[in-house]
Amino acid sequence: MGAMTDIDTSVPHSARIWNYWLGGKDNYPVDEAAGDAYTAVFPGIVTIARSSRAFLGRSIRHLVREAGVRQFLDVGTGLPTVDNTHEVAQRLAPESRIVYVDNDPLVLAHARALLTSTPEGATAYEPISLHEPEKILAAAGGTLDLSRPTALILSGILGHVADYEQARDLVRRLMAGLPSGSYLSLNEGSRGTDPAYEQAQDAYNETGAVPYILRPVEQIEAFFEGLELVEPGVVSVPLWHPEPGGPTEPIGQHGGLGRKP
Helix, strand or coil: CCCHHHCCCCCCCHHHHHHHHCCCCCCCHHHHHHHHHHHHHCCCHHHHHHHHHHHHHHHHHHHHHCCCCCEEEEECCCCCCCCCHHHHHHHHCCCCEEEEECCCHHHHHCHHHHCCCCCCCEEEEECCCCCCHHHHHHHHCCCCCCCCCCEEEEECCHHHCCCHHHHHHHHHHHHHCCCCCCEEEEEEEEECCCHHHHHHHHHHHCCCCCCCCCEEHHHHHHCCCCCEECCCCCEEHHHCCCCCCCCCCCCCEEEEEEECC
8 A cells, every 4th residue: 555665764754753652663763763862852752642642532532422423534644553543433433434634655554554444434544635625625525424523633733834824724624624513623732831842842843854843822722713612622631531540740732622613
């Protein structure tokens, strides 16, 4: 499913580094070295990666159990790891349908792991750029019924869009193609909570790797403009519907869930 010749293993890659922090196997020594260098400066990045993933799982469970959502559009999927969107959703509602979107050749090479659906549901993978929202919606319509409520998932992807207004525009255009009763689940790296994280990320961005922009919380909140925020709103991700006994210390990763009226 995708040529490995498109994958450069000589430079670190953010999706592979993230996979390494999550305990995955789809990474190379160069990624492990970059990940270890980052954690040497800021060990808390592993907590951020895992807390972001845990937030995704809790938001999906809320969408299935409380909101009755059975369709998911996961854009900027990243590498398959534990508890992918379809696994969480179909565990609770086997009829759930999921479309993954990511144009990274590395993700494409591993996409088979994202296509293991239950017989009652469906999963699909579309190799399209986040920067082509109308094309994403057209392709997703081949698997999802976009006249029915759908959850758009943007997990840690908008930080790769350097221009903030462009990032907001992409969210608006994706949500514009979804009907009333649809949801946005979004979480992003944030500024204002952990200066050590900000210093480590700024240093990483100066290495020549693809940068990831940490944004003030109010800018993350603005991605939900026009949507009805589910309580408790946009918060540090460990504080969003925490599991009993789970971590509740604020970290530099904020997210929330919003409903389209």
